[in-house]
Every structure is written in C-alpha cells, then in structure tokens.
Amino acid sequence: MVDMVKAGRGLELRPLNLRDAKALFSLVEANRERLRRWLPWPDTNRSVLDTRAFILRVRAHARAGIGQSFGLWWKGALVGTAGFVWIDAANHSAAIGYWLAQEAEGHGLMSAAVKALLRHGFRTLKLNRIEIRVGVRNRRSRAIPERLGFRHEGTLRQAECLAERHVDHAVYGLLASEWRGR
Template identity: 80%
Template sequence: MAEVLKAGRGLELRPLNLRDARALFALVEANRDRLRRWLPWPDANRSVLDSRAFILRVRVQARLGSAQSFGLWWEERLVGIAGFVWIDPANRSAAIGYWLAREVEGHGLMTASVSALLRHGFRSLKLNRIEIRAGTRNRRSRAIPQRLGFRHEGTLRQAERLGDRFVDHAVYGLLAAEWGAR
C-alpha cells in the first residue's frame, strides 16, 4: 500500500480505508451538485455502500499498481480526494485526478496535494510522465497544472460525457526531467 504523503500546512494524503466510507459519503452528498458539473460518477454514488465499494476498488487498484487514490485530510477533517486515477507501469506514465469540498476551495490545498503527488510519483513510483486532464471550461481545475509548471499539450475534443453534454479536455503533461530541473 502507498504511504501517507505530507503536503504541509497540516494537510495529509492518506490511503483510503473502509472506516472513511461514512465521512466520504457525507462529503459527496454535501458537494454532489457542483461535482456533477465536472465529474461523471456522483449520480452513481447514492449510499455509504457505494462509497465502501469505491474504497474497496481503489485499495485493490493500489495493490495491483494500476491506480492510487488518497483521502485529503486537513486539520483531521476529510476534505477531498486526489490521486493517480491510472498508472501505466510499462510506460512509467500516470494521470492525476482530484476534487475538493467547496468550503475549503481557494486556500491552495489542491495545488499543495498535487505537488505532493508529483514528488511521490517521480521519486517513489519512478514515473517519467504525469498528466492532468481538465474540462476546457473548468478554470479552477486548469489553474492547478498551470501553477505547477505543466505544459499544455493540446485539446481532446468531446473526450468525456457528463450528463447530456460532451466536454472537451485540456491535456497537461509534466516530464520527470522538467520536474527535476525546477
């Protein structure tokens, strides 16, 4: 299993545990409408059992090395999720995904979390490439890779279906050599 990652300012990324299911579901409930705007899964997450199933799945993925999700704990409160939504070991490549509770937006917590994931990804997992995809109109999400020195590599047209619309994805990439040179 992955270890706990420290992101500074009392923020920790901890591997998800089944005992987090209630807190996780409460967070999804409180943020459902805004998460649905940019993420495909909130409508399918309807009960604590769904959150338990999610946690079990990510624990299996972590063991297999195909993904790694973390709960973001700030001052001992679960405030969001971030991690490697897929890891491609053959190509030493991975993609980061994230979401945060509305009441903690605007403090730089996700930028700090992604920064900790970059350190973990390039140093411990020995990745060569890390990417982030965000809806082209998702200003807050796009600002994170922009702040952290990713390169905007292009646009995937109608890459994701969210409800009754298809959204374009902006693709950002960062290479180990670029990260190491900062």
C-alpha cells in the first residue's frame, strides 16, 4: 500500500483507513446534497457502515493495483477525497476522481491534490495517460483539468445518471509526454 502523498501548503493525501470512517461519513452527511448533483454514490452511502464498506473496497482495489483513493487532510482535518478511481495497468492508463467539503472550496486545494496525483501517477506508477471525466455543467470541476494543462478530448453523451437525470461528460486527458511537471 502506497504511503502518504504530500501536496504542499499543508495538504496531505493519506490512503483511506477504517479509523477515518466516522469523519468521512460526517463529511458526506454535511455535503450530501451538493455531492449528489455530480457524484453517483452519495445515495448509497447512508451510514458509517456503508462508509466502512467503501473504505474496505478501496483498500482492496489499492492492493490489487486497480485503484488508489486518498483522504485529503488539511489543517489536521479530513476535507475530502481524491485518487485514481480506476487504474488500467495493461494500458498504463488511469482516471482521477475527487470531491471537497464546501468549506474547503476556493483555496486551490483540489488543484494541488490533483497536481500531486499527476506526479505520483506519471513518476511512481509509470502511467502514460491520465483522464478526468466531468459533468459538462460542473464548472468548478472542469476548471481543475483546464488549469492543469489537460486537453479537452470530447463529450460522452448522457454518460452518467445523476440525481435522476442523464448527464453528458466532458473528457479531459493528459499524456506523460505532455505533462509539465516531468
């Protein structure tokens, strides 16, 4: 299991652990309505037990090398999660997903976290391609890959059913050869 990833400015990405379950569930509870606009899972995460099951699942994915999710810790508190929602080792390819608590928005934390994940993905995991898929109307989220030099590769029509509506995805991709941090 990978260790902590430092993102600078006091932000740390730590592999999710069962002892984080209560704090993570409280954060989901407090942010449920805004998260369910853009993410598929809040409706199925309704208790600390659900959150524990989620953490066990992502730890198993990390052990199998098919994903890697981190808790985002800032000023001693858990403020969200970010990580590789899937890793396709055969094709050296992965996708990043993320969310932040409302009170942590607007400080550049997620841009810093994704930048750290790019470094980890391209340098340590030796990935060749990293993508981010975002609801086309999710302005704050689209700004992250745009800020970090991803290319907008196209639109997947009605790619995801969120809060009972079908949402188009903007697909952003970044190749190792294009990565500015290399």
